[in-house]
Amino acid sequence: MSTSLKDYQQVRGLAIQSLFEIIEQSSEGTVIVDRDANIVWMNERYAKRFGLKSADEAIGQPCEQVIANSLLRQVVRNDQPILLDIQDTPKGPLVVMRLPIHNDAGAVIGAIGFALFDELRNLSPLIERYLSMQQELASTRSLLRSRQSKYTFAHFIGTSATSLEVKRRARRSASAESPVLLLGETGTGKELLAQAIHGASTRAHKAFVSINSAAIPHDLLEAEFFGTAPGAFTGADRKGRPGKLQIAQGGTLFLDEIGDMPLPLQSKLLRVLQEKEYEPVGSNEMRHSDVRVIAATSMDLEAAIKRGEFRADLYYRLNVLPIQVPPLRERLEDIPALSEAILEDLRSHHELDREALALLARHAWPGNIRELRNVLERAALLSDDRVLGAAEIRAAIGTFSPVAREAMETLEGETFEGETFAAARERFDRQLITAALKACGGNVVAAAQRLGLGRSTLYKKMVALGLAISQ
Ligand SMILES: Nc1ncnc2c1ncn2[C@@H]1O[C@H](COP(=O)(O)OP(=O)(O)OP(=O)(O)O)[C@@H](O)[C@H]1O
Ligand SMILES: [Mg+2]
Numbered sequence: 443m444s445t446s447l448k449d450y451q452q453v454r455g456l457a458i459q460s461l462f463e464i465i466e467q468s469s470e471g472t473v474i475v476d477r478d479a480n481i482v483w484m485n486e487r488y489a490k491r492f493g494l495k496s497a498d499e500a501i502g503q504p505c506e507q508v509i510a511n512s513l514l515r516q517v518v519r520n521d522q523p524i525l526l527d528i529q530d531t532p533k534g535p536l537v538v539m540r541l542p543i544h545n546d547a548g549a550v551i552g553a554i555g556f557a558l559f560d561e562l563r564n565l566s567p568l569i570e571r572y573l574s575m576q577q578e579l580a581s582t583r584s585l586l587r588s589r590q591s592k593y594t595f596a597h598f599i600g601t602s603a604t605s606l607e608v609k610r611r612a613r614r615s616a617s618a619e620s621p622v623l624l625l626g627e628t629g630t631g632k633e634l635l636a637q638a639i640h641g642a643s644t645r646a647h648k649a650f651v652s653i654n655s656a657a658i659p660h661d662l663l664e665a666e667f668f669g670t671a672p673g674a675f676t677g678a679d680r681k682g683r684p685g686k687l688q689i690a691q692g693g694t695l696f697l698d699e700i701g702d703m704p705l706p707l708q709s710k711l712l713r714v715l716q717e718k719e720y721e722p723v724g725s726n727e728m729r730h731s732d733v734r735v736i737a738a739t740s741m742d743l744e745a746a747i748k749r750g751e752f753r754a755d756l757y758y759r760l761n762v763l764p765i766q767v768p769p770l771r772e773r774l775e776d777i778p779a780l781s782e783a784i785l786e787d788l789r790s791h792h793e794l795d796r797e798a799l800a801l802l803a804r805h806a807w808p809g810n811i812r813e814l815r816n817v818l819e820r821a822a823l824l825s826d827d828r829v830l831g832a833a834e835i836r837a838a839i840g841t842f843s844p845v846a847r848e849a850m851e852t853l854e855g856e857t858f859e860g861e862t863f864a865a866a867r868e869r870f871d872r873q874l875i876t877a878a879l880k881a882c883g884g885n886v887v888a889a890a891q892r893l894g895l896g897r898s899t900l901y902k903k904m905v906a907l908g909l910a911i912s913q
Contacts (some may be wrong), residue, residue, distance in 0.1 A: 444554050455722070462605055465558075466485060466556075467845075469556045469557055469559070470487065470488070470491070470536055470557035470558070470559055471484070471485060471488025471489075471491055471536075471556075471557040471562050472484070472485045472488060472554065472555070472556050472557070473485075473488055473500075473505070473508075473509065473514070473554070473555045474543070474552060474553070474554045474555075474556075475514045475515075475552050475553050475555075476506050476551065476552045477551055477552055478504075478518075478519055478548065479504060479505050479506075479512075479514055479515035479553070480502055480503060480504055480505070481500045481501055481502065481503050481504075481505055481508060481538065482501065482502075482552065483497075483501070484497045484500045484501070485497060486509070487555065488703050489730050491531060491533055491557075492508050492509060492531070492532075492543050493532070494508070498594050499533045501810065509529070509531070509555075510531075510647060510827060511529065511530065512529075512555070513527070513529075513540060513788055514540055514553045514555050517540045517541070517542050517553040517555075518542060518550055518552060518553045520532070521542050521550045522542070523539075523540060523541045523542060523755050524538075524539070525539055526539060526908065527539075527540070529557065533560075534560060535560070536554060536557040536558075536559070536560045537557070537558045537559055538556060538557050538558060539555070539556045540553060540554070540555045540556075541553065541554050541555075572669075575739045577618075580788055586648075586649055592637060593633075593635075593637040593638050594635045594637075594638050594640045594641050594642070595609060595612070595613060595641075595642065597613075597634055597638065597780050598631060598634055598635060598638060599776065599780050599781065599783045600647070600773060600776035600779065601775075601779065602767045602773040602774060602775045602776045603890065604773050605768075605773055608635070608765060608766075608767055608768065611763075611765045612635050612638060612639055612765055613642065613904065614703040615639055615763045615765065616639045616640075616642035616643045617642075617643065617644075618763060619734060620762040620763055621715065621734075621735040621737060621759065621760045621762050621763065622735075622737070622762075622764075622765060622768070623737050623738075623739075623760045623761050623764045623765070624636060624735045624736065624737070624739075624762065624763075624765050624767060625738075625739060625740075625743075625764060625765065625766050625767065626738075626740060626766060626767030626768065626769065627740050627767075627769045627808075627810055627884070628740050628809060628810060628812070628884075628904075628909055628910055629809045629810035629811050629812030629813055629862055629908075629909075630767040630768070630769060630770070630810045630811060631767055631772075631810075631811055632698075632738040632740075632767055633652070633696070633698065633738065635765065636650075636652075636694075636696045636736045636738060637650060638698075639736060640693070640694040640696075640734075640736070643694070643734065645692065645693050645694055645734055647807065648690075648691075648692040648693030648694075649689060649690050649691075649692070649693035649694070650690075650693055650694050650696065651686050651690035651693065651694070651696065651699050652686075652695075652696035652697075653666060653667060653686045653695070653696070653697060653698065654698040654699050654909070655696075655697070655698070655699045655701075655702040655703040655707075656658040656698060656699035656702040656886045656897070656901055657698075657699070657898075657901055657910075659898060660704045661705065663703070663707055664706075664707055664710070665685070665723045666682070666685065666686060666722055667686055667687055667707065667710075667711075668685040668710070668720050668721065668722050668723055669682065669683055669684045669685025669686075669687070669723065670682050670683050670685075670722055670723045670724055670725075670911050671722045671723065671724040671725030671727070673724070685722060686879075687714065687720060687731055687733060688722075688729070691732055691733065692732055692733075692734045693729070693733065693734070694733065694734045694735075694736060695733040695734070695735050696736050696737075696738070697711075697735060697736070697737040697738070698738050699737035699738070699739055699741075699886070700737040700738065700739045700743075700760070701738075701740075701741030701743055701746055701751075701752060701885060702739075702741070702742070702885070702886055702887060705751070705752075705753065708727050708752065708753045709753065709756075711756060711779075712753065712755060712756045714731050714733075715735065715756075715759050715760075716759070718730060718731050718732065719722065719731060722907055726823070734873060735760070737760050739884070740884040741883055741884040742883035742884060743757055743884050745883045745887060746883070748897075750888075751885070769807065769810055770807040770810045770811055770814065771806045771807050771845050774803045774845070777799065777802050777803055777814070778794075778799055780811060780814060781794055781799070781802065781814065782816060782871075784814065784818050784819075785818055785822065788815075788818065788819055788820075788822060790819075790822040791828055791832070792818075792821070792822045792825065792827075792828055792829070792830050793828065793829055794829070794830050794835070795829050795830065795831050795832075797832035798830050798831050798832050798834070798835045801832045801835050801836060801839075802814070802817075802833070802835060803845075804844055804845060805839055805842060805843060805844065805845065806843040806844060806845045807878050808843060809907075809908055809909055810826075810907075812908055813908060816908045817835065817838045817839050818839075820838040821834045821835055821837070821838035824837065840865065840869055840872070841869045841872055841873060859875055868907065871903060871907060872907050874893070875889070875893070875900070875903060875904060875907065875909060876909070878893050879909075886900060886901060886904070
């Protein structure tokens with residue numbers, strides 16, 4: 443037993459000695475100082491670096507005399523090592539390590555400094571990589587923050603029975619993993635609800651990514667959706683690009699205007715939903731997909747299925763948790779609360795008088811809450827008075843479309859006197875486009891065809907009129 447203990451002591455001693463020898467030999471220099479930080483030993487290599495002919499010249503000198511900015515005195519004083527540091531020398535920077543030296547009683551008797559290496563350039567690829575990773579991390583974090591949803595259920599204003607029911611269903615769906623299908627006219631709050639559902643789900647800390655099938659040219663949709671493999675295209679996309687599906691990985695993918703999704707992409711989406719697999723464009727590498735899908739449309743999907751424009755199997759797959767978002771004209775009692783919330787959100791100090799509120803409740807709001815918002819914003823901009831009356835609201839509404847019970851009274855009482863060409867034209871565009879969309883069950887492609895317009899042209903006009911949102 444005692445012999446092996448002695449062996450241990452011996453091995454330990456040898457290890458210490460070898461360590462010293464190895465570092466001393468392979469390092470750029472070694473220096474030892476005493477308790478007063480005077481140099482007691484220095485190797486020749488190190489002495490040369492500091493312009494001495496021989497190491498003997500250094501012996502007995504205060505360390506700073508030879509090595510400007512030396513921190514060995516601090517190591518002795520504090521009895522604390524400095525394990526890694528960069529020491530500037532006349533011949534360039536060195537990576538150094540400084541350790542206190544103790545006697546058998548554990549008291550500090552000096553310090554030793556090793557210059558580990560001077561090839562900082564060899565380190566720089568490592569440092570560069572570290573810095574670029576840091577940068578990537580920061581930008582990913584901020585991207586993620588910007589991709590996190592900005593709406594919560596608290597933003598969905600309305601205490602009418604229909605609004606409460608919508609909120610209840612949406613809240614419930616947040617804790618599920620199955621797809622949600624949001625159905626409702628333009629501007630009813632489908633996107634707001636999609637974000638709120640994401641925000642209340644277990645995926646809230648991951649990305650919320652939306653893709654709008656009506657706003658993106660159909661021939662680009664697939665790449666947008668699935669991404670592209672390196673070399674699949676020439677030019678800018680040569681390196682390959684992540685698709686929305688990949689960006690949304692772990693989070694929620696919001697498929698806006700799903701009714702406008704072209705049939706071939708519908709088939710691929712179905713596969714993503716069923717197999718949780720996809721291939722980036724131009725690649726034959728299968729990727730696993732983990733996204734929660736929330737789809738929205740203002741189109742009558744069942745009619746689209748009958749027309750052969752929407753896959754029935756995809757519809758059933760998406761229709762697990764359908765939520766019908768009612769148009770504003772079916773919850774007119776929400777208007778006062780909505781108006782107040784919108785004016786507050788616009789940081790406007792305006793309020794509405796009784797007549798103004800009454801007028802708001804007589805309009806049919808084809809553009810729903812988005813239209814209400816636009817009207818209030820316009821009225822607030824145009825009025826210096828803090829209180830907005832019926833006249834200001836009437837002027838801001840543009841084309842007044844009375845709710846059904848007043849529909850018979852039509853627009854005869856409307857005066858367009860003094861209306862500018864631009865306003866008249868906007869009114870005309872809005873009527874024409876709203877009518878065409880209605881006739882086509884909300885299908886933008888069909889409405890565009892009917893009007894003899896390109897789909898994206900129509901979509902741009904819809905955005906300009908506040909009938910859709912831009913991407
Ligand atoms: N219940 C609500 N409370 C408060 N604001 C709402 C409500 N519903 C919608 N909004 C507001 O109305 C605007 C339109 O909502 P959103 O974009 O969610 O509609 P959408 O149904 O997605 O419309 P589209 O079909 O045209 O894309 C947004 O500014 C949103 O904040
Ligand atoms: Mg939307």
